[in-house]
Amino acid sequence: MNLNPVLSREAKQRFRSKRVALVTSLWVGIIGGIAYLLYIVGREISVNGFGVGRLAATAFMGRFMFHSITLLLLTAIILVVPGIAAPSIIGERERQTFQILQVTQMKPWQLVTGKLTASMMFAVVLLFAVAPVAAIPLLFGGTSITDVLAALSMLFLTAVTLASTATWMSSRAASTRGAVGTSYLIAFTLGFLSFVGLGAEMLVYSNLGNQDPFGRNGREVLSMLPNPYFALVDAVQHPLDQTALTSDTPYIPFEYMLRMRQGVNPDFMEPAILGGLPDNNAAGRDLPRPPLWLYNVVIYGALTAFSLRRASINVRAPSARIRKPKRLQGH
């Protein structure tokens, strides 16, 4: 099988640079350090909160570390991936290599997927580099391999989606700065601004006199659907399938919201650490709505396909005009 030439070249160029080794080492060091802090915090909480025995305490520690690390990695993906992918195509235009690529026998989609995979490659390397750190919680118990796979899948999906939208922005931008700016705008809208949207949604519906905006017979919570944090927690934790009401980990706020979305009364939700009881009202019952992660997969899949399609159109030749980067205008 022939590797995509763009991917092959970029791999050669990128991994030849000393900066990659430096950045990767720094990244592993930071994640390792944070994991150690999480271990200390988790240990403190479990020692103070669990009187039921060592096994439960270590399981909680494992769960606490795993949940924290996944949220951390997701945040890192939102912060890092657009920055890696956004310069990809506009960089070729600025380097004046784009036209000579266009007249080769590579198809536009090969050019775009080459750029996308080249951008993803570094993100995947970073993800793999911290795999041993992320696997530590498995030693403590409290998490299963299916939890790990679910988390990795959602992280990967988010990374691919953000890289795809950044590649699209890169294909239409007039400057690297513009591509990076718009790519981060999309990433932050999905990752962070959707929380603001959620707040606004709650506020609006509370003021409209709807006492149960997220009730089982109420409306769908639209702002939650594209949010990668809710999707991650939903895919990993399946809040409504848990015997305890919440995990007592940094997943708590997301679990609350996810339960509210399914019509569970917040008054009945207590963290397990405070003696919460199994939520018999929710667990195993006929749920009014499909799981949120499923919506998220569909939305991200559609966004990825749309972005790659638009990027392929933007790099296609012959075109009506040659897109000239701002830096080269007037030359």
Add this chain to the structure above:
Amino acid sequence: MIEFEAVEKRFGQTKALDGFDLTVPEGAVLGLIGPNGAGKTTSMQVMSTLLGRDGGRVRVAGVDPADDAGSVRKILGYMPDFFGFYESLTAYEYLEFFAASQKIAPFARPGLISDLLALVDLTSKATADVNTLSRGMKQRLSLARSLLHDPQLLILDEPASGLDPRARVHLRELIAELSRMGKTVVISSHILTELEGICSHMAIVDRGKVVAQGILDDIRRLLVVSRRVTARMSDDAIDAVVDLLRGRQEVSEVAVERGVVRFVLAGDRAESAATLRHIVESGVDVSEWRVDDAGLEELFMQLTEDGDL
């Protein structure tokens, strides 16, 4: 090999190509000359499948590049008027990347790249970082890149710009070699003397139109070219000859310098012979009659307003 018929291309209100007609025969080396903004690069981008058109008909090897760009790219080698290079790649790796992009089988690449590096005289620079190469070397590497898939048609946009004289000579030899290999070459330049030596055909472009095209001699013959004539005769016959010349419509700028009459004759060689016959028949002995044809630059200036040399 290439046919343009009444091709139009607009960028907003600006007409980059305005009824552009061009024919490039197979195996020809055609020089595309014109001032800045005349439409040379735009026409080359249209024939290279990079740019669409707003009107007219284009055929490259019998195919419309707008309909089947893939087929055209298989036989096309394009070298733009700028260098596009990647950081941290050697000359060999640079060519290897483009060989892969041209879908050349991996086993065939090493031999092909070595041959091309030898052709452009860069074998000793195969492992050098591309960014450390001189401008002339980069230009030759760029030419090697455009030859990777053995295209029948080469489109070279201002390949000699910015090169030192030695590099220009080298490039000129390379293009001559490609011509001997039977390739059709379209080359644009402002450096008219460069093209005069290597092109079999010429097209002069101005304001989005081809104002003259054909083989070099045809262009000269087709046009009413001004020729500078120098005539020598005895001193006492000079005034009579001057009067005689001023009476002829095709003669202008008559001047006498140190016993020699110089003038500009509008017309071809037959016109020159008729003028000489007229003087001789008037009883003047002409001891010297020298006709200097207009050079390409003069032609260019004639054909293009505000010619940019």
